[in-house]
């Protein structure tokens with residue numbers, strides 16, 4: 001199994017350092033974030049080391065996708081949250097600190113004060129159509 005001996009999450013997978021593990025299967029592990037944005041904040045991550053979410057093979061992506069619904073249901077039940085944010089910080093510019101792909105599940109309540117900055121923009125005439133064409137071409141070759 002590919003691992004990086006200097007990676008904190010690989011070390012958690014290998015039980016070299018402790019973590020509050022809530023779920024584990026052959027491909028996925030989920031544990032409490034050590035610095036929670038809200039009580040019960042989870043990190044869900046593949047056991048194999050991938051730094052980049054775009055490089056995860058389909059089988060690992062499927063395993064992560066399969067783990068998400070039950071983890072989300074459990075999070076709602078355990079924390080009493082009304083909802084949760086699923087967040088993947090992909091790349092340093094996006095806030096990724098631990099270079100082992102992971103998804104945050106952050107419990108939310110309408111009055112939790114966590115907030116988020118969402119400065120919505122808009123498109124000039126024709127730009128959305130250009131982007132759709134570019135996306136369709138890129139996805140066809142991805």
Ligand code: 5GP
Nearest residue numbers: 008019031032033034035089095096097098
């Ligand atoms: P990122 O910014 O890379 O998306 O988030 C990394 C997350 O990993 C942070 O929220 C941080 O609190 C969490 N984290 C970092 N080191 C550890 C650790 O040793 N154990 C646990 N449980 N979480 C960690």
Ligand code: ZN
Nearest residue numbers: 007010049100
């Ligand atoms: Zn790793």
